[in-house]
Amino acid sequence: xxxxxxxxxxxxxxxxxxxxxxxxxxxxxxxxxxxxxxxxxxxxxxxxxxxxxxxxxxxxxxxxxxxxxxxxxxxxxxxxxxxxxxxxxxxxxxxxxxxxxxxxxxxxxxxxxxxxxxxxxxxxxxxxxxxxxxxxxxxxxxxxxxxxxxxxxxxxxxxxxxxxxxxxxxxxxxxxxxxxxxxxxxxxxxxxxxxxxxxxxxxxxxxxxxxxxxxxxxxxxxxxxxxxxxxxxxxxxxxxxxxxxxxxxxxxxxxxxxxxxxxxx
Amino acid sequence: xxxxxxxxxxxxxxxxxxxxxxxxxxxxxxxxxxxxxxxxxxxxxxxxxxxxxxxxxxxxxxxxxxxxxxxxxxxxxxxxxxxxxxxxxxxxxxxxxxxxxxxxxxxxxxxxxxxxxxxxxxxxxxxxxxxxxxxxxxxxxxxxxxxxxxxxxxxxxxxxxxxxxxxxxxxxxxxxxxxxxxxxxxxxxxxxxxxxxxxxxxxxxxxxxxxxxxxxxxxxxxxxxxxxxxxxxxxxxxxxxxxxxxxxxxxxxxxxxxxxxxxxxxxxxxxxxxxxxxxxxxxxxxxxxxxxxxxxxxxxxxxxxxxxxxxxxxxxxxxxxxxxxxx
Ligand SMILES: Nc1ncnc2c1ncn2[C@@H]1O[C@H](COP(=O)(O)OP(=O)(O)OP(=O)(O)O)[C@@H](O)[C@H]1O
Ligand SMILES: [Mg+2]
Numbered sequence: 001x002x003x004x005x006x007x008x009x010x011x012x013x014x015x016x017x018x019x020x021x022x023x024x025x026x027x028x029x030x031x032x033x034x035x036x037x038x039x040x041x042x043x044x045x046x047x048x049x050x051x052x053x054x055x056x057x058x059x060x061x062x063x064x065x066x067x068x069x070x071x072x073x074x075x076x077x078x079x080x081x082x083x084x085x086x087x088x089x090x091x092x093x094x095x096x097x098x099x100x101x102x103x104x105x106x107x108x109x110x111x112x113x114x115x116x117x118x119x120x121x122x123x124x125x126x127x128x129x130x131x132x133x134x135x136x137x138x139x140x141x142x143x144x145x146x147x148x149x150x151x152x153x154x155x156x157x158x159x160x161x162x163x164x165x166x167x168x169x170x171x172x173x174x175x176x177x178x179x180x181x182x183x184x185x186x187x188x189x190x191x192x193x194x195x196x197x198x199x200x201x202x203x204x205x206x207x208x209x210x211x212x213x214x215x216x217x218x219x220x221x222x223x224x225x226x227x228x229x230x231x232x233x234x235x236x237x238x239x240x241x242x243x244x245x246x247x248x249x250x251x252x253x254x255x256x257x258x259x260x261x262x263x264x265x
Numbered sequence: 266x267x268x269x270x271x272x273x274x275x276x277x278x279x280x281x282x283x284x285x286x287x288x289x290x291x292x293x294x295x296x297x298x299x300x301x302x303x304x305x306x307x308x309x310x311x312x313x314x315x316x317x318x319x320x321x322x323x324x325x326x327x328x329x330x331x332x333x334x335x336x337x338x339x340x341x342x343x344x345x346x347x348x349x350x351x352x353x354x355x356x357x358x359x360x361x362x363x364x365x366x367x368x369x370x371x372x373x374x375x376x377x378x379x380x381x382x383x384x385x386x387x388x389x390x391x392x393x394x395x396x397x398x399x400x401x402x403x404x405x406x407x408x409x410x411x412x413x414x415x416x417x418x419x420x421x422x423x424x425x426x427x428x429x430x431x432x433x434x435x436x437x438x439x440x441x442x443x444x445x446x447x448x449x450x451x452x453x454x455x456x457x458x459x460x461x462x463x464x465x466x467x468x469x470x471x472x473x474x475x476x477x478x479x480x481x482x483x484x485x486x487x488x489x490x491x492x493x494x495x496x497x498x499x500x501x502x503x504x505x506x507x508x509x510x511x512x513x514x515x516x517x518x519x520x521x522x523x524x525x526x527x528x529x530x531x532x533x534x535x536x537x538x539x540x541x542x543x544x545x546x547x548x549x550x551x552x553x554x555x556x557x558x559x560x561x562x563x564x565x566x567x568x569x570x571x572x573x574x575x576x577x578x579x580x581x582x583x584x585x586x587x588x589x590x591x592x
Contacts, residue, residue, distance in 0.1 A: 006394050009391055009394075010391045010392060010394070012391075013387065013388050013391035013392075014388065014391075017377060017380065017384055017385070017387075017388045020380055020384060021377055021379045021380055024379040024380070024420070025379075099340075100335070100340050100370070100373060101373065101375060103338070103339060103340045103359065104338050104339070104340065104363060104366070104368050105363050105392050105393075106359075106360045106361070106362075106363030106364045106392070106393065107360070107363075107392060108360075173283070253342050255340075255341070255342075256280055256341070257332075257335050257340055257341055
């Protein structure tokens with residue numbers, strides 16, 4: 001209990017320093033949030049026009065598209081609001097020898113790395129996710145509860161997956177581009193109804209790029225109020241993190257440091 | 266009883282480095298065929314360090330100094346050998362060790378770049394789980410020792426290198442480490458800043474018996490701080506003894522500066538003595554004390570011409586080090 005408390009005090013301080021650092025550039029801070037909001041909005045308008053033309057698409061109504069959007073953007077935003085390092089830099093930290101900074105401190109390494117960089121623009125994603133949900137017309141307590149729970153699980157899976165892709169750098173050197181693109185792909189595929197894909201492509205969304213677990217699976221859970229599927233999703237989150245932890249800590253033994261000059265921005 | 270703080274036995278580290286032929290052709294070829302070369306950064310070094318010692322760990326570029334420090338602070342896994350720092354195996358007990366070790370890498374700042382140093386200090390207090398009252402006292406003590414009171418509120422990016430370095434070292438001492446690893450803490454600093462940092466480090470060592478493990482390319486750092494020198498070259502330990510022994514052992518050469526009363530008319534030459542420089546009224550000579558005793562040289566000089574002044578000096582430590590590195 002005392003351990004957990006110390007950990008929380010530390011993480012709060014870390015997030016505080018992070019926010020303070022981001023605030024140093026107030027203009028960019030605000031423009032990033034607004035930019036993300038507009039970005040999501042364009043996507044959204046596209047789908048509204050699309051559904052006005054065609055009605056439904058393979059079992060998805062427009063309100064289910066809203067639900068899909070709500071879960072994915074809220075999950076993504078919640079996850080990477082704190083885990084900016086794994087979203088953008090982890091492979092780079094590893095390849096450039098910048099883990100040195102974290103390794104000398106008496107802290108849980110992965111937690112320290114994850115919480116050391118916030119992405120402020122994700123505030124735009126969170127707000128967008130909540131607004132999108134208000135269009136779904138699902139306002140019973142159970143539905144709202146399932147929505148929030150699955151969004152948090154999606155956040156956990158998003159971050160776990162980014163740890164996996166970032167850890168590739170331990171094994172293949174310069175993996176920064178590949179690792180970012182894999183997380184990008186997960187986000188992009190998550191925003192499409194699962195039923196659009198079949199065969200190998202569909203298989204991929206449950207394995208290599210586990211977009212289904214942050215998109216269509218949560219949608220099914222909310223719209224069918226499916227408790228068993230929810231348990232499966234929890235299992236998937238645990239599995240993703242087991243793989244992430246293994247790849248990270250096993251890779252750490254191969255960590256080679258380096259002499260790059262680093263600054264904490 | 267002696268209190269051993271660091272014990273290193275047969276420690277070694279080999280890196281795998283990808284090799285690539287020069288130019289675009291090499292880059293393209295390396296896409297499907299990579300050759301790896303093994304680089305031995307540290308091979309089989311053994312030494313130990315007692316509580317309160319200040320050790321200069323020196324060697325030419327690429328000798329393996331930073332690699333050794335990284336193994337001793339738990340950053341790198343070694344390829345072979347054992348090490349114990351404060352009773353912990355660094356790469357296994359990284360977190361436990363972290364509470365008692367400080368480290369400053371001259372080339373890898375720890376302070377947050379956009380924030381005032383004070384903010385990083387507060388974060389460190391949380392990282393090391395310091396009691397806030399204790400932290401305040403410690404902070405005030407370090408601010409006093411390093412004279413950084415008026416630097417703490419300025420964003421670090423706006424500090425000069427020397428100012429930043431003082432804050433860096435102070436930050437690494439907040440948790441009262443029992444040993445501190447300093448990897449080139451004075452790199453790029455001017456004479457005054459170097460001196461301030463040396464003074465503060467010495468003061469800390471005297472006050473708290475903090476063990477100091479220092480690497481530097483500055484002979485001044487070594488001379489003014491460290492009683493003991495360990496030299497490594499090509500990853501091997503080649504010297505481990507006191508700084509004064511190093512001087513005695515290698516200081517067979519002496520340098521003599523002479524000022525004459527009258528201008529010189531001919532080249533000034535003595536047997537077994539090398540003339541380094543000759544001006545109108547003076548010469549600078551160097552000789553090996555084993556080939557010819559000091560008295561003989563001085564007698565010969567005085568016999569040759571009447572002198573106003575003679576000074577005999579040892580070559581600077583820097584030159585000794587250069588001699589050793591060349592081997
Ligand atoms: N991450 C790495 N990957 C591959 N080789 C490395 C790595 N780090 C160091 N080396 C190699 O190991 C050797 C020792 O390097 P190290 O950085 O320990 O030297 P150093 O004594 O600190 O030198 P300097 O005085 O230049 O800082 C060098 O040949 C270097 O090229
Ligand atoms: Mg070095």
